[in-house]
Amino acid sequence: MLEVGDALKHGNLVAALRNSNNASGNATAGRIIREAVASNKLRQTEDGYKIVRDGPGTGDIRKSLKTKLRTLMRNGDNGVIRSPTSSGKTHTPSTTRWRSHPEITDGQPVILLSGTTDAREDAVAKSKKSYATAEVLYGRNDACPLARGEYDSNNEAGNAAIRSPDGSEPSEWFNTMCEKRGLHVSVAHGKFAREYSGTLPCCENGEDCPSMTQWTDIPRNDDGEVDYDVLHATHQFARVPQLIEDCNLIIDERPDFSLSLSSGRLREIVSSYLKEIDAPVKTWEDLMVGITGNFDVDLCPLHNALREPDTDWFTTDPNSHALAPGIVEAIVTAERRVHGRWVGQTDYKYPTLNSNHEGPEQKVTICVVFDKYNEIRLLQAIPDFSKARSVIGLDAHPTMPKWKANTVPGIEMERIVDTDHLHDWRRNQRNLTIVQVGNNKNSWTRKGYNHSKVRVLCNALRKKYGDKFATGITSKKFVEGLEEQLTNAGVDTPDTIYFGNEKSVDNFDSEQVGLVAGCISPSSDGIKDWVALLDNDATPKRDAVDGYQGQEWVGEDAEVAEEILADVREKKVLQACGRYARSPQQPDNGATVYVLTNVLPDAYVDKEVDDVDGFGPKEKQILDYVVSHGGVTPKTIEENIDSSRKHIHTTLNKCRGSSWMQVDENAGPYNADIFYADYCPEGLVDV
Helix, strand or coil: CCCCCCCCCCCHHHHHHHHCCCHHHHHHHHHHHHHHHHCCCEEEECCEEEECCCCCCHHHHHHHHHHHHHHHHHCCCCEEEECCCCCCCCHHHHHCCHHHCHHHHCCCCEEEEECCHHHHHHHHHHHHCCCCCEEECCCHHHHCCCCCCCCCCCCCCCCCCCCCCCCCCHHHHHHHHHHHCCCCHHHHHHHHHHHCCCCCHHHHHHCCCHHHHCCCCCCCCCCCCCCCCEEEEEHHHHHCHHHCCCCEEEEECCCCCECCCCHHHHHHHHHHHHHHCCCCCCCHHHHHHHHHCCCCCCCHHHHHHCCCCCHHHHHHCCCCCCCHHHHHHHHHCCEECHHHEEEEEEEEECCCCCCCCCCCCCEEEEEEEEECCCCEEEEEEEECCCCCCEEEEEECCCCHHHHHHHCCCCCCEEECCCHHHHHHHHHHCCCEEEEEECCCCCECCCCCCCHHHHHHHHHHHHHHHHHHEEEEEECHHHHHHHHHHHHHCCCCCCEEEECCCCCCCCCCCCCCEEEECCECCCCHHHHHHHHHHCCCCCEEHHHHCCCCCCCCEECCCHHHHHHHHHHHCHHHHHHHHCCCCCCCCCCCCCEEEEECCCCCCHHHCCEEECCCEECCHHHHHHHHHHHHHCCECHHHHHHHCCCCHHHHHHHHHHHCCCCCEEEECCCCHHHCCEEEECCCCCEECCC
């Protein structure tokens, strides 16, 4: 069988197949092919030769994904399909002619939600290349020229600039209304149009803005029928109720519906809302002290006073926010849980701010976690998926507690291939080999990045692989440092990705060698927030066991905390490795990824090598002397540089056996070894 590490993996054998009709390569190619057939590594067919590989084929895995996806949808079930990278999890839903299968869809729309606009566009491109028909929903910056800055004063298109209702740039105004105040683009656009003297440039010739017209016949036309096979959008469109109700929802990668509101902004929102409704308490501070201050405060009057303010408040008060009433209600109803956290949750209906609104109400579940210092630790607005016909997630490495928290509580994981076969397929079909360098976590989230170690490894990989090595992945904080080290190693145009931006991108598909430098870890406090939100019982081991150092968890629900930890640490490294060798159907597909961390499960590591050992100044002095003088004995080195005999022998013996150093044993005076070196690397690492 074709094994990882075999010389025929995807080198000699594939080259032999390519060169079998080439006169210069015939003899060698023929020999390799005959040996491969004799050892059952190659099978002759009517169409030529086929490589024999262990485990399931790519076609088998993609067929299993298609079958599982259709089964869930046919039954109107919810599930997260563990769909490994390159299994077709974007291709399958994007290219299926769903309208031809009403027995599967029940004649209802199929909505594919992607995690990023780039991933969405990749899915759209796949639809266009197939026989499937597709529609796309765009965010405000893609759909509206005002929102994307084409009529700002500094626009590059040469358009006559216009001013927004408050005198700011149009793009800035839309960002304030939609991001800062949480209003829908239709509400913001309507307000802009009403207060603008004249016709907006995006609404000329009597037409509505593209951000409005894109909803025509979406998701069903006036006759209630579906006019396309798949509708593409990003995760945030899950908050649109008409895209949920009775629709078949496919979510590519796990969504995150957290709200990015700073502490200062949140205080402004809450205080403004409390004053607007004339609540018994008027400020954020009074509200939070009443809950966390250990005072005997009756919150019933406050709870009874909560109401929706006048609609004008949402669009006119600079400190307003569309979710303010729900956020305050979640805070007021919070209960104390583990680790000094309070957790509140409430179902909330968005205010109806468009007078001509038709269709279902927009509902979200607001979840809030805050601590005894009155700091909001976690704030979410989860769309109401309960009305969907089916909710199907696609994820290479699903973290189920977070999937359940961001979609529907009862959703479960579905497998299309067992774990052992998954690794066989990765190694033998994708030809993705993972090499672990050293046995340290190298967790470099905000500090600790080992510039020396990464520099040595970059130089060694460039020396071995040449132009085949030009890419790397590390934490966002240090990605510029990695780019610099790749450049210094001889890469003219290095390409990098950072953790957090590694999902659903094909940047490195054609690369043959890659580096994943370190990992990132969430803080224990961040995991405590999730433990409290999920109402679990788990404690960091260092808090429970005196003197223990490390990040492990104990308690009844320790496995949940460990999974939340792995979601950021291990699974981001796995996703990073998955950026390579993503086209197993290509005969020359394959990549080797070097991983400078030990956080991966053993089954994912195909080879381990010793950690990087950087050379110190004295060691470099010794080795530079060997390079420049070629053919020297330890005694000669000792006589010419300031270093002890022991250190010289230790350094030379450490490097003995390296590809760049040669040793003629017993060839010198008094049977001394003679050392030669082609060059002096930055350190030792066996790549």
